[in-house]
Amino acid sequence: MKTQDTALIVEDLGKSYDGSVGVIDNISFTLPPGSFFTLLGPSGCGKTTTLRCIAGLEQPQRGSIRLGSDVVFDAASRVNMPLDRRNFGMVFQSYAIWPHLTVFENVAFPLRVSQDRRYDKASIRAMVDEALSTVGLAKLADRSATRLSGGQQQRVALARAIVRRPRLLMLDEPLSNLDAVLREEMRMELKRLQQQLGITTVYVTHDQSEALEMSDTIAVLNRGRLVQLGTPQELYFNPSDAFVAGFMGSPNILGASPPGMIGGDGLAAVTLTDGRSIVCRFPHPLNANEAVAVSVRAETINVVSPAVALREGHNRLPGTVITTGFQGEHVRYAVDIGGAVLQATGSHREQFRPGAAVALDFAHDATLGLRRDSHPS
Amino acid sequence: MPGFVPAVILTAVLACLVLPPILTVLRTSLHDDTGSGAWTLAGYSALFSGSTLYQVTWNSLEFALLATLLSLLNGGLMAWLVERSDTPLKPLASVTAVVSLGTPYIIYVSAWLYLLGRAGPFNALYRGITGAAGTFTNVYSISGMVFIEGLLWSPLVFLLLSATFRQSNADMEEAARVCGASVRATIWRVSLRLAAPAILGVGLFVFIRNLEAFDVPVLIGMPGHIQLLTTNIYLDMTQAPPLLSRASAFSTVLMAVVSVLLYLYSRVSRHADRYASVTGKSFRPRPFRLGVSGRTLGGALILVNFLIVLVLPMLAILWNSFSPFVSAMTLAGLSRMTTRHYAAVFSHAEYLDLGLNTAIISGLAATVAMALTGVAAWMSVRRKPGSQLLDQLTSVPLVIPGVVLGVAVLEISLQWVPSVYGTVWLVALAFVIRYMPYGMRYGSAGVIQIHCELEEAAGAAGASQPSMLRRIMLPLLTPSLVAGWLFIFLLGAKELSIAVLLAGPNSRTISVAMFDQWANGASGEVAAMGVVWTCIMTVFTLGLFMVNRRRSSASLAGNPA
Numbered sequence: 032m033k034t035q036d037t038a039l040i041v042e043d044l045g046k047s048y049d050g051s052v053g054v055i056d057n058i059s060f061t062l063p064p065g066s067f068f069t070l071l072g073p074s075g076c077g078k079t080t081t082l083r084c085i086a087g088l089e090q091p092q093r094g095s096i097r098l099g100s101d102v103v104f105d106a107a108s109r110v111n112m113p114l115d116r117r118n119f120g121m122v123f124q125s126y127a128i129w130p131h132l133t134v135f136e137n138v139a140f141p142l143r144v145s146q147d148r149r150y151d152k153a154s155i156r157a158m159v160d161e162a163l164s165t166v167g168l169a170k171l172a173d174r175s176a177t178r179l180s181g182g183q184q185q186r187v188a189l190a191r192a193i194v195r196r197p198r199l200l201m202l203d204e205p206l207s208n209l210d211a212v213l214r215e216e217m218r219m220e221l222k223r224l225q226q227q228l229g230i231t232t233v234y235v236t237h238d239q240s241e242a243l244e245m246s247d248t249i250a251v252l253n254r255g256r257l258v259q260l261g262t263p264q265e266l267y268f269n270p271s272d273a274f275v276a277g278f279m280g281s282p283n284i285l286g287a288s289p290p291g292m293i294g295g296d297g298l299a300a301v302t303l304t305d306g307r308s309i310v311c312r313f314p315h316p317l318n319a320n321e322a323v324a325v326s327v328r329a330e331t332i333n334v335v336s337p338a339v340a341l342r343e344g345h346n347r348l349p350g351t352v353i354t355t356g357f358q359g360e361h362v363r364y365a366v367d368i369g370g371a372v373l374q375a376t377g378s379h380r381e382q383f384r385p386g387a388a389v390a391l392d393f394a395h396d397a398t399l400g401l402r403r404d405s406h407p408s
Numbered sequence: 409m410p411g412f413v414p415a416v417i418l419t420a421v422l423a424c425l426v427l428p429p430i431l432t433v434l435r436t437s438l439h440d441d442t443g444s445g446a447w448t449l450a451g452y453s454a455l456f457s458g459s460t461l462y463q464v465t466w467n468s469l470e471f472a473l474l475a476t477l478l479s480l481l482n483g484g485l486m487a488w489l490v491e492r493s494d495t496p497l498k499p500l501a502s503v504t505a506v507v508s509l510g511t512p513y514i515i516y517v518s519a520w521l522y523l524l525g526r527a528g529p530f531n532a533l534y535r536g537i538t539g540a541a542g543t544f545t546n547v548y549s550i551s552g553m554v555f556i557e558g559l560l561w562s563p564l565v566f567l568l569l570s571a572t573f574r575q576s577n578a579d580m581e582e583a584a585r586v587c588g589a590s591v592r593a594t595i596w597r598v599s600l601r602l603a604a605p606a607i608l609g610v611g612l613f614v615f616i617r618n619l620e621a622f623d624v625p626v627l628i629g630m631p632g633h634i635q636l637l638t639t640n641i642y643l644d645m646t647q648a649p650p651l652l653s654r655a656s657a658f659s660t661v662l663m664a665v666v667s668v669l670l671y672l673y674s675r676v677s678r679h680a681d682r683y684a685s686v687t688g689k690s691f692r693p694r695p696f697r698l699g700v701s702g703r704t705l706g707g708a709l710i711l712v713n714f715l716i717v718l719v720l721p722m723l724a725i726l727w728n729s730f731s732p733f734v735s736a737m738t739l740a741g742l743s744r745m746t747t748r749h750y751a752a753v754f755s756h757a758e759y760l761d762l763g764l765n766t767a768i769i770s771g772l773a774a775t776v777a778m779a780l781t782g783v784a785a786w787m788s789v790r791r792k793p794g795s796q797l798l799d800q801l802t803s804v805p806l807v808i809p810g811v812v813l814g815v816a817v818l819e820i821s822l823q824w825v826p827s828v829y830g831t832v833w834l835v836a837l838a839f840v841i842r843y844m845p846y847g848m849r850y851g852s853a854g855v856i857q858i859h860c861e862l863e864e865a866a867g868a869a870g871a872s873q874p875s876m877l878r879r880i881m882l883p884l885l886t887p888s889l890v891a892g893w894l895f896i897f898l899l900g901a902k903e904l905s906i907a908v909l910l911a912g913p914n915s916r917t918i919s920v921a922m923f924d925q926w927a928n929g930a931s932g933e934v935a936a937m938g939v940v941w942t943c944i945m946t947v948f949t950l951g952l953f954m955v956n957r958r959r960s961s962a963s964l965a966g967n968p969a
Contacts, residue, residue, distance in 0.1 A: 088582050114585050121586040127579035131601045141587035144597065191587065 037099025038063055039199060039231055044084055045093035054255040055080050058094070062233075062248065067225050069234045069242040072252035073278070078235045081252070082201055085233060086121055087114030098198055115146065120192030120230075121201040124208065126184040128176045135172040138162055138190045145195065162194040165224065182213045189221075193228060200225070200232045206241065218244055239279055243267060251275050269314035272402040273324035282374040283332070285325040290317070290400060298395055301325065305370045309346040311400030324403045327373070331397035334364050334377035337390045346398055348373075348391045352383045366391060412794030415787050419797050422784065425841050426804040429816035430663070436819055437656035441649070451653035455661070460640070465661075468636045471553055471625070472618035478558025480611050483565025486713055490566075491573035492599070494695045495706030500714040505563035506953060507718055510945030512902045513560060513623040514922045515938035518931065519721035520556045521547060521628065522728060529737045548632030557624045559717055561614050568613075572606040591696055605676055612673040616666055620809035622905035627926070637662050638811045638905065645815055645909060652819070659812035667807045725942075729935035749936035759937060766917040769832050769907075770900030773839030774893045777847040780840075782889050785851025786881065790860060802848040805841050813842055814909030830912020838906045843896040850895065854888025887955055894952040901945060 044058040055077035062068045070078035083089040084104070085096055095105040103112045120141075129137055138159045142150045150158070163169045166186040171179070179187065185205060192200060202221070206214045222245050225232050236242055242249050243263040251258045251266065251274075259271040270276040273284050290299035293313050300310050301323060311325055334352075341347050350366040350373070357363075362377045366389060375391055383389050437451050455461050489495045490502065508516070522528050524547035534540070546552065580602060584594040625636040635643070637658065644655035698706055727737055730745045753759050784802055787795035808816070817838040821829045828834045862884070866876040904919040911920050918941055922934045 086586055088586070115588045115590055117586075118588065119586060121583070123579045123583055125577065125579045127577065127583035129580060129583075129598060129602070131604075140584065140589070140597070144584070144587065144589035144593045146588060146590060188583075191583075195588070 040097040043094040044091050046091045056255050058257050060250055060260055062231055064231055065229045066247040067232045069246040069249045071242045071249050076252040077255040078252050082203055082235050086119055086201055087117050118197050119199045120197035122188045122192050122205045124204045126188040128184050128187055130177045132176055134174050134187055135159055137176055137187055138194050141195045158194055162190040166190045181209055200230045202234045204235055271315055276326035276401055281326045281328045283327045287323050287325050289320045289322055310395040311398045312396050313400045323400045326399045326401055327393055329374035330376050331393050332375035333392045334375045334389050335392050344395050346393050350391055352385050352387045352389055415792050415794030422801040426801055428820055429813055432816045432819050433656045433659045436652050437660045439653055441652050451657035455657045464635050464637055464640050468619055472615050474554040475557035475618045476611055476615040479561035479565045479614055483562040484569050486566045487569035487573055489706045491570050492695055493698050495703055497707045497710045501710050504714050504718045505566045506949050507946050508563040510949040511942045512919050514919055516721055517556055517623055517627045518926055519724040522724050527734055527736050532736050548628055553624050553628045568610045609676045616669050622811055641811045655815055662809055663807050670806055725935045725938055728931055729939050734931055749932040752933055753936045762918050762921045765832055765915055766901050769836045770897045772836040773900050774896040777840045777843050777896055778889050778893045781844055781847030781851045785848055785855050789852055789855040802844045806845045810905035813838055814906040818909055832915040835907055835910045835915055838910055839900045847892050850888050850892030854885045858884050891955045898948055
C-alpha cells in the first residue's frame with residue numbers, strides 16, 4: 032500500500048495546560064517507515080500527551096505532524112485532520128474493549144463505522160478473521176468481551192487497532208496492566224507482529240528495559256522536553272545527560288568539577304566533590320567550565336581486594352562494603368567511598384563481608400562524564 | 409461473647425422494624441373490618457370483582473410510565489450535556505437540580521397548578537391571543553399529572569445519570585473515535601449502549617417511585633377524579649369508618665407489583681456492574697465538541713429547562729406569596745403586593761412549631777437510620793459472622809410504598825400502643841423504616857471505598873476492634889454518613905404520604921400543614937411558607953452537594969487502583 036511507505040514527521044510540537052502535568056514543548060522527530068519508535072520517560076513527562084496529539088485526541092498549540100506528504104496537523108496553517116479521518120490504530124492502556132460487543136464485533140467496529148469506504152459482509156468477515164488470527168485469537172471470535180483475561184483483552188485491542196491496516200500503530204503503555212510473565216511474552220509477540228505487518232509504530236512506556244528490547248529508536252522525555260533521541264545502544268552507552276543515564280538504569284551518579292582539556296580520545300580528568308580525581312570519557316561536547324555528572328554502571332564497577340594492582344586505563348577508588356546481595360554468577364555490593372555510596376559488582380568467587388575494606392576498579396571508558404541536566408528549569 | 413452476637417442483635421432489631429408493617433398489612437387484608445377476627449378473602453374478592461382495581465392500576469401504570477419517560481428524557485439529556493459536551497450555561501442545570509431537590513413537592517405542584525390553572529398566565533395568554541373564553545389545557549388530567557410528575561423527578565434523574573456519565577471510561581469513546589467513528593456514530597454505537605444498563609436502572613427506579621407517588625395523584629388526580637393506586641388506598645383509609653381490609657388488600661397488590669419491579673431492578677444493576685471495566689489513566693473524560701449549532705441548541709435546552717423546572721414555578725410561588733388572593737400575573741396585580749402572608753408565617757407560633765416538628769422528625773429519623781445502617785453496612789460489607797441477612801432486611805422497606813407504610817404503622821400503633829399515635833415519635837419511626845434502604849446505600853458505598861487493609865493495619869498496629877472502629881473506621885466513614893444523613897433529612901422534610909396519615913394535630917410537618925391549608929384554599933400562606941422553607945432546604949441541599957464532592961475526591965485519593 033502506498034500510504035504505508037511514508038515517514039512520520041513531528042516538528043516542534045507544543046502544548047500547555049492549566050496545570051503543569053503533561054505539558055510538552057518543542058518535540059521533534061522523524062520516523063522512517065516501518066520503524067518501531069518508543070517515547071520513554073517517567074510519569075508526567077509528556078509522553079502520553081505527545082501520543083495523544085499524534086492520535087488527534089489532543090490538539091497541540093504549536094508545531095506540525097505530517098505523514099509523508101499528508102499534513103495531519105499544522106498549527107501555523109490551522110490544519111487539523113479530525114481523529115476519525117486519520118486512520119491510525121491505537122491500543123489504549125486500559126484496552127478499552129467495549130463490553131457490550133463480542134470479540135468479533137469489537138474488532139469489526141472500525142470497518143463498520145468507516146466513513147471512507149463501505150465494507151461488505153464478506154470482506155468484514157475476512158478482515159476480522161485475519162486480524163484475529165494474526166493475534167492468535169481466531170477461536171474466541173464469538174465470546175463476549177466481558178469474559179476475557181487481561182492478555183486476551185490486550186490481543187483483542189491489538190486486532191482492533193490493525194484490522195483496517197492503519198497508516199500508523201500507536202500503543203499506550205499496553206503491557207502495564209499485565210502480570211510479569213505475560214509481559215515478557217507479549218514483548219516478543221508485539222515485536223514479531225510489528226515486523227510481520229511492517230507498520231510504523233509509536234510505543235509509549237516508562238519501562239526502560241521494554242524500550243531497549245523492542246525499539247529501533249527511542250526518544251527520552253523529561254518534563255515535557257525531548258532529552259535524547261537515538262538507538263537503544265546510543266542511549267545505553269552514550270547517554271546525553273545524567274537524567275538519561277539514571278533512567279537507563281545507572282545507579283551511580285557523582286558530582287564533579289569541570290574537566291580540563293578533553294583529549295582526542297574523549298578522555299579527561301575531573302575532580303570529584305570529595306577531592307579525588309578520576310578519568311572520564313565524554314561522549315558529548317560540553318560547554319566550557321560546565322560542572323559535570325559522572326555516571327558509572329554498577330555492572331562495570333569491579334569490587335576487588337585492595338591488594339590487586341591497578342590496571343592501565345582504569346580508575347580506582349577505595350571503600351568499605353556496606354551490604355552484599357547474592358545474584359547468582361555475580362554479587363551486588365553497596366560500597367561506601369567516603370561521602371557517597373556506589374553500587375558495584377563482584378565475582379561470586381571472592382566474596383567480601385560488610386565492613387571489609389575493598390577497592391573499586393572501573394575502566395576510564397566506562398566512566399561517563401555527562402551534563403547534569405540538558406534543560407535546567 | 410462469641411463474634412456473631414452483635415450482628416445477630418442488629419439483625420433482630422432490624423427485623424423488628426421492617427417486618428411488622430408488611431405482616432400487619434397482609435394480616436389486615438385477610439380479615440374483614442367488623443373485628444370478628446375470622447380469616448377471609450373478602451377484601452381481595454371485593455377488589456378483584458369490581459372494575460376499580462383494573463381501572464386504577466391502568467391509570468397508575470400509564471401515569472408512572474409516561475412520567476418516567478419524560479424525566480428520563482429531560483434529566484438524561486441535561487446530564488449528558490453537562491457532563492459530556494462543551495455546551496455553555498452548564499451551571500444553570502446544576503443550580504436547577506439543587507434548588508429543586510430542596511423544594512417540597514406540594515409547593516412545586518401547587519405552583520404548576522396555578523401556572524396551568526384557569527387563572528394562571530398560560531391560559532390568560534391563550535385567551536389574550538385567541539380571544540376565546542375557555543382554557544387551552546386542563547391540568548387536572550393524566551397528561552397534566554404526567555407533565556408535573558415528570559418535571560418533579562427530572563432533577564434526581566439528572567443527578568443519578570450525571571454520576572454515570574461522569575464515571576464513564578473515556579477510553580471507550582476515544583477508542584471508537586480513533587477507530588474512525590464520527591461523533592454521532594460514537595454516541596450511538598458506544599456511549600448510549602454502554603450507558604443503557606444504567607439508564608434502564610434509573611428508569612426502573614423512577615418508575616417504582618412514580619408508582620408509589622402520592623403528592624401529584626392526591627393534589628391533581630383527586631380533584632380531577634383520576635384515581636391511582638396510592639390515592640385509592642388513601643381514600644379508603646380516610647373514610648369514616650376506614651375500609652381497612654380493602655386498603656390493605658390494595659396495598660398488598662401494590663407491594664407485590666413493586667417487589668417484581670425491584671427484582672428486575674436488581675438484575676439490571678448487577679448487569680450494569682459487569683459493564684464496569686479496567687480503567688486506565690485518570691484522564692478526565694474529554695467533552696464532545698458539538699460545534700456552533702450544537703452548542704447553541706444545547707445551551708438553549710439548558711436555558712429552557714432552567715426556566716421551566718426552576719424559574720417559572722419559583723416565580724409563581726413568589727407571586728402567590730405576595731398576592732393578597734389568587735390572581736393572574738398582571739401589572740395591576742403588582743400594585744396589590746403585600747407582605748401579609750410572610751408576616752403571618754413569621755408571627756404565628758404555629759408555623760414555628762411546624763418547622764420544629766419537621767426538623768425533629770427528619771433529624772431524628774436521619775440520625776437513627778444512619779446509626780443503624782452505618783453499623784449494618786460495615787458488618788455486611790466486611791462479611792462479619794451473622795451478618796448475612798442485614799443487607800436484605802434493610803432493603804425490605806423498598807417494597808413498601810409510603811402510603812402503605814403509613815397505613816401499616818397506623819394499624820400497629822392503634823392496635824398495640826395507641827398512646828404514641830399522633831406523636832412525632834411515631835412519624836419519626838415510620839421515617840426510619842422508610843429511609844433505611846437509602847442509609848444502607850450510603851453506608852455500604854462508604855465502607856466499600858475504605859480498603860479493608862486500612863482496618864487490618866490498625867489491628868496489626870495493636871488496636872482492639874472497638875478502638876479500630878472509633879479511630880479508623882468512623883473518621884473515614886464520616887463523610888458518607890453525613891451525606892446519607894443529609895439525604896434522608898431532605899427526603900423526610902418533603903415527605904407527605906406517611907406524615908399525612910400518621911401526624912396528629914401537634915405533630916404536623918410542614919408538608920402536612922401545607923397540604924391542609926392548600927385543601928382549605930389558603931394558598932397565599934402556603935406559598936409564603938414554601939418560599940421560606942425552600943430557602944432553608946436549599947442550604948441543606950448545598951451542604952449535601954459539598955459533602956458528596958469531597959467524598960468523591962477523597963475516594964479518588966484513597967484508592968490508587
